[in-house]
Amino acid sequence: MGAGLSVVAQAPSARHIKISVNASDAARKVLHTKLVIPASPGPLTLYYPKWLPADHSPDGPIWNVAGLKFAAHGKPIPWQQDSVDMYAFHLDVPAGSDSVIADFDFLLSEPGPTIDFSATGSARILILMWHEVALYPQGFAANELIYDPILQLPEGWKFSTALAIASRSGDTITFAPVALDLLVDSPVQSGQFMKVIELTPGGKLSHEVDVAADDPALLDIPSELIERYKRLVAEAGALYQSHHYRDYHFLLTLSDHVMKLGQEHHESSDDRVAERTLVDPQRRLLEAGLFPHEFSHSWNGQFRRPAGLATPDFQQPMKGDLLWVYEGLTEYLGTVLAARSGLWTPEEARDHLALTASSLDHRAGRIWRSLQNTARAAQILYFAPSEWSSYRRGTDFYPEAVLVWLEVDVTLRKLTHDRRSMDDFCRSFLGGQDTGPIIHTYTLEDLIASLNAIAPNDWQKFFRERLESTDAHAPMGGIIGSGWRLTYNNQSNPFVDAAQSGLGTGDFTSSLGITVKGDGAIEDAIPGMAAYESGLSPYMRIVGVNGRQFSLDVLARAILESSSNDSPIAILASNTGSLESHELRYHGGFRSPHLERDSESYDYLDEILMPVTGSSAGSR
Ligand SMILES: [Zn+2]
Numbered sequence: 001m002g003a004g005l006s007v008v009a010q011a012p013s014a015r016h017i018k019i020s021v022n023a024s025d026a027a028r029k030v031l032h033t034k035l036v037i038p039a040s041p042g043p044l045t046l047y048y049p050k051w052l053p054a055d056h057s058p059d060g061p062i063w064n065v066a067g068l069k070f071a072a073h074g075k076p077i078p079w080q081q082d083s084v085d086m087y088a089f090h091l092d093v094p095a096g097s098d099s100v101i102a103d104f105d106f107l108l109s110e111p112g113p114t115i116d117f118s119a120t121g122s123a124r125i126l127i128l129m130w131h132e133v134a135l136y137p138q139g140f141a142a143n144e145l146i147y148d149p150i151l152q153l154p155e156g157w158k159f160s161t162a163l164a165i166a167s168r169s170g171d172t173i174t175f176a177p178v179a180l181d182l183l184v185d186s187p188v189q190s191g192q193f194m195k196v197i198e199l200t201p202g203g204k205l206s207h208e209v210d211v212a213a214d215d216p217a218l219l220d221i222p223s224e225l226i227e228r229y230k231r232l233v234a235e236a237g238a239l240y241q242s243h244h245y246r247d248y249h250f251l252l253t254l255s256d257h258v259m260k261l262g263q264e265h266h267e268s269s270d271d272r273v274a275e276r277t278l279v280d281p282q283r284r285l286l287e288a289g290l291f292p293h294e295f296s297h298s299w300n301g302q303f304r305r306p307a308g309l310a311t312p313d314f315q316q317p318m319k320g321d322l323l324w325v326y327e328g329l330t331e332y333l334g335t336v337l338a339a340r341s342g343l344w345t346p347e348e349a350r351d352h353l354a355l356t357a358s359s360l361d362h363r364a365g366r367i368w369r370s371l372q373n374t375a376r377a378a379q380i381l382y383f384a385p386s387e388w389s390s391y392r393r394g395t396d397f398y399p400e401a402v403l404v405w406l407e408v409d410v411t412l413r414k415l416t417h418d419r420r421s422m423d424d425f426c427r428s429f430l431g432g433q434d435t436g437p438i439i440h441t442y443t444l445e446d447l448i449a450s451l452n453a454i455a456p457n458d459w460q461k462f463f464r465e466r467l468e469s470t471d472a473h474a475p476m477g478g479i480i481g482s483g484w485r486l487t488y489n490n491q492s493n494p495f496v497d498a499a500q501s502g503l504g505t506g507d508f509t510s511s512l513g514i515t516v517k518g519d520g521a522i523e524d525a526i527p528g529m530a531a532y533e534s535g536l537s538p539y540m541r542i543v544g545v546n547g548r549q550f551s552l553d554v555l556a557r558a559i560l561e562s563s564s565n566d567s568p569i570a571i572l573a574s575n576t577g578s579l580e581s582h583e584l585r586y587h588g589g590f591r592s593p594h595l596e597r598d599s600e601s602y603d604y605l606d607e608i609l610m611p612v613t614g615s616s617a618g619s620r
Contacts, residue, residue, distance in 0.1 A: 015140075016177065020150040021133050023190070024171075026126040027154060029108035033133035039072075039093045039100045045138035046102065049131040049184065049314035050087040054263045056309060056320055057379040060131055061118045062087055064107040072097040087315065088138070106132045111259040115383060122257035124214045125191040126154075127270060131184045131314065141312040142181035149175040151188060159190035160210035162249050162267035182437060184314070185265045185302075189251040195219040199230045206247040207233045213254040214275060221278055229291065232341035234613045236295055239337065239423055242431040244303035244438065250291055254278065262290045264297030264330075266437035282498035288343040289352075293334030299430040300333065301326045307441040322444060323375040324467065328401020332409075333426065335402060339609035346609050348494060350595040353406075353479065353605075355495050356399045357486050358593035360474035362509050364527040365393035371400050372467040387538035390513075390526040404466050406478030408451070410604050411462070414481070415455035423612070424454050482605035483598055488591035490560070496592060506552040510591040511559050512569075512584060516542060520550040522573075530586035536573060543579070544572035556590070563589030 018036040025032065037046065050060045070077040070091050077100065082088035093100055111119040120127040128151065136145055153159060153171045163186045164176035178186070191212035199207040209229060211219050229250070237243075249268040256275045263270040271290055277283040306326055308319030339349035360366075374381060375397040384394055409422040429442075429450040448459045466475050479486060488510055496507045504518035513529020516522055520542040525532040536542075542550045545558050546569060558569050568583035597603065 015144075016146050016148055017136070017180075018148045018150070019130075019134060019183075020152075021128065022152045023126055023128060024152055024154050026108070026121050027123045029121060031106040031108070031126075031128070031133055033104055033106060035102040035135055037100050037102060037135070037137060038098060039137065041093050041095045041097055044091050044093050044100065045082075046089045046091070046100075046135045047138060047313070047315055048087045048089070048135055050085075051311060051314050051316065051318055052131055053181075053185070053309070054265065055117070055382070056318055056323060056326075057382055058317070059115070059117065059383075060087060060314065061116075064109065064118045064132070066105045066107055068102070068104040071101045071103075072099065085315070089135070102135050104133075111257070114385065116259055119257075119259035122214055122255055124193060125189075125212050125253060125255055125258060126157075127251070127253060127258065127272070128188040128190065129184075129270075130187070134180070134184070136180055136313070142184070142314065143179045143312075145180040146177050147180055147183050148177050149183060151175070153190050154192075157190050157192055158194040159188055160194065160196065160208075160212075160249055160251060161188040162186045162245070162247070162265065163188065182266070185437070186268065187251065187263075187265070187270050189253060189270070191253075193219060197221060197226055197229075199226070199233050205243060205245070207250075208248075209250045209252055211252045211254065214257060215254075218254050218275060218279065225278060225284075228342045231611070231613070232292055232295065232337060232343065235337050235340040235611060236292075238612045239333070239426050240299045240431040241427050242299075242434050244435050245298055246436055248295070248298065250295070262294050264294050264301055266298060266302045269294035269297070280502065282502040285344075285348065285494060285498045286502055288348075289331075289334050289338045292337035292341065292343065293330055296330045296333045296337065299426070300330050303435070303438065303440055304430050305439050305441055307443055310439050310441045318379070320375050320378040321372070322447075323378050324371060324397040324401040324404070325447060327395075328375075328397050329405050331398045332402045332405035333422075336422075336608060340611045340613075342611070346606065349609050350484070350605070351493050351593075352495055353402070354486055354593040354595045355493055356402055357474055357476065357479060358488075358510050360396065360400050360403065361476075361486070362390060362513065362526055362529070363393055363396065363474070364391045366474070367470050367472055369393045370468050370470055371397060371404075374400075386523055388524065390524050400474065403475050403478050404463075406605075406608075407466075407475065407481060408462075408478075409608055410478055410481040411457065412451070412455050413604055413607075415457060418607075420454050421608070425451060428453065479595065479605075480598070481601075482608065483601045483603040484595040484605055485598055487594055487596040489594060490590040491592060491594065493592045493594065500552060504552075506555065508555070508559060510593055511562075511588055512586055516552065516555065518552060520573075530569075530584045531571075531582075534568075534571070534582040534584045535580070536571065536582055536584075539576075540580075541574045542571055543574050544570075546570050559586070560590045562587050 015038045020034045022032040048062050050058050077091050079089050079091045108121045109118040151173050166174045166176045193216040194212045197209045213219050245267040251270050253272040254275045261272040273287050306322035338344045381395050413421050451459045499505050506516045508514045512531040513526035514531040515524045522538050522540050525537050545554045548554050568585050571582040573580050
């Protein structure tokens with residue numbers, strides 16, 4: 001089981017490091033930070049955090065550190081960046097000094113097409129991620145170093161965080177001393193416009209949604225959505241029957257000017273969505289799984305963490321082999337909790353599952369890259385573009401593990417004649433006693449032992465077959481075993497519709513084998529399917545369809561009419577400025593993924609998605 005790495009300050013010899021962040025210039029996209037670090041005379045190496053627990057990657061944004069200076073006794077100290085490890089700084093502490101002062105600025109950025117964790121602020125909002133403004137001395141685990149944080153906010157801004165507050169004077173907040181790992185795990189959400197909604201009034205522990213928005217008119221969450229969030233807390237409580245936080249904050253940011261994100265922490269989640277998400281039904285549908293996923297991480301990923309991902313500091317490399325549990329099981333439980341809390345109707349949950357199964361069944365890269373490899377290679381795949389995602393494969397350990405864990409759930413139910421299920425596994429493996437924010441590590445063997453305690457089975461073989469497979473098709477055992485089958489028809493899938501109207505991307509994966517942006521740019525084309533075989537590929541831009549100027553609707557109509565049309569679909573495309581004609585030999589019509597009931601077998605899926613807290617699901 002692993003001894004467990006505590007994130008609560010314990011070491012009696014802990015050294016206090018003062019960190020003061022002046023965020024009064026946040027709207028100009030610059031944060032000023034000053035650290036006072038105890039140090040003895042002689043060589044000193046200071047690190048900027050590199051491997052971040054919730055990123056599973058060595059992506060600490062050190063390129064946005066500027067104005068770095070060190071001093072002791074009021075005199076500057078020269079420094080050298082390490083020639084190999086860009087996250088290490090070497091300096092010599094002069095005789096007679098007992099501390100070093102480090103000063104630097106952190107530069108914020110604008111969200112771009114790929115991941116950029118520095119895009120955390122707008123003119124009205126700042127999400128302070130402490131790893132971006134921190135340094136720490138070599139030779140200590142992150143839970144041995146105690147920080148005394150002070151934060152100065154822009155005038156009149158409000159804030160929310162899981163950190164304990166020691167005192168407050170105007171716009172300056174002094175937080176209680178906290179170990180470095182818990183500090184990095186506790187972002188501060190702040191903004192000119194914020195609102196707090198308590199989800200468990202009068203409860204033993206507080207659970208709140210803290211909303212920040214660029215536009216104050218968007219702070220009011222619809223009351224029926226708040227009811228569903230309350231049910232989410234109740235359903236998660238029923239599933240895990242424990243807590244590993246002192247209280248919990250959903251830090252919800254509604255902004256088009258920060259990077260979209262869902263990031264898990266022990267006692268909070270950093271949930272950032274487009275500004276109009278809660279008032280736009282299409283975007284709301286697409287984001288409904290965000291809170292259930294991030295909240296589940298407080299148990300799966302934070303309290304229980306694979307040993308290879310629980311490193312003592314932020315410099316040691318992580319091993320992502322068990323991300324299909326850390327992220328993949330969370331994605332499955334997030335789907336289950338989204339349905340149980342009414343954030344999705346059972347039909348929406350099934351359509352989501354159908355779309356997941358269909359997209360994974362159309363991954364051309366299945367035959368060369370296993371599910372296991374997508375997890376091991378996560379640290380590079382997170383940063384790959386969406387173009388070529390079928391042939392390359394991306395972070396498929398999220399969606400594909402949903403299919404695998406559904407099959408685990410169904411198998412547990414069948415082996416025990418429906419007396420036990422994944423709910424029992426969640427209680428025993430992820431739940432346990434109530435604790436504060438601590439990490440309890442595990443290995444694959446621990447996980448298998450826990451499954452065997454519920455229902456003996458050759459789980460090693462079960463997982464190996466699904467993780468190492470290079471079969472061309474996705475694992476459908478969970479869907480089939482739960483009494484359903486994947487089918488295609490001309491009734492649209494609501495998630496495909498929502499992606500088209502909300503995000504402007506047309507998904508024609510199961511017909512032409514193509515996804516297309518609103519301007520005609522091909523995002524992905526799947527080898528072996530009609531579009532790719534006609535010569536089209538990612539980065540080309542469709543200009544015309546059957547003699548008409550391109551739009552997603554024109555392309556959809558051509559696909560619909562293909563089943564009653566002997567002629568190929570004629571595409572005019574721009575390839576880096578050169579115009580090309582392509583003929584797509586496709587006559588399958590519109591094919592939209594759904595689940596269809598197999599009336600011969602028992603409906604386990606309905607049972608899995610059913611609320612367990614007794615709250616009525618009638619209105620969902
Ligand atoms: Zn996650």
